[in-house]
Amino acid sequence: MARILIVDDSPTEMHVLKSMLEKNGYEILTAGTGEEGVETAKAEKPDLVLMDVVMPGLNGFQATRQLTKNAATADIPVIICTTKDQETDRVWGMRQGAKDYLTKPVVEADLVSKIQKALNA
Template identity: 45%
Template sequence: MADDKILIVEDSPTNLRLIKDLLKTKGYKVVTAIDGEEALEKAVSEHPRLMVLDIILPKKNGFQVCRQLKTSPDTQDIKIIMLTSKTQDSDRFWGLKQGADEYMTKPFDNNELLANVAKFL
């Protein structure tokens, strides 16, 4: 698991801490970003295997981040779990269409998030 680096992109300090603590207790190496531009930078510099990506973010939203990552040869292999408060079917459709590997809504179940992380790592 030491090589299973996960990038969490979340602008809410509370949610960021919850997700980070959950993943760290399971032995994952975690890096964080608080906006879409920082997410893109860290995706290139940190080479995570997986990203937990919020949609409603400053600077660039999660849809834009996902689309940009999935269309770049350097980052297209990063698995992306969108974790968002956007619960409409159209949001889920659009997230998956942008290239997300999974779409989860908040509030989230810890076990479901861990199962999805394990599925992609």
């Protein structure tokens, strides 16, 4: 069973994503800030990180860059999951090392499909 780290500062979004993923058989780890997300990823080595962008402190783009540039976490795929739906945001997210980009509200089938794709890449 794949372990997924959800990094999101919104308790509501966290609950929605966690419910969707647990229903699909994933084990979930959570972090409420970018900093906590980076630390948790280093400590727990999840199979995948689902990263929000708009967070206080270290934002999701910065946290994604830290994870993908650090040798200890570089092999963990990151999927950005955010309300930011501009093409420039998508391009910037992918430049930070993200494997995929989803906009909220997420459709469960899309989320699971992108996770499967990233895990099997």
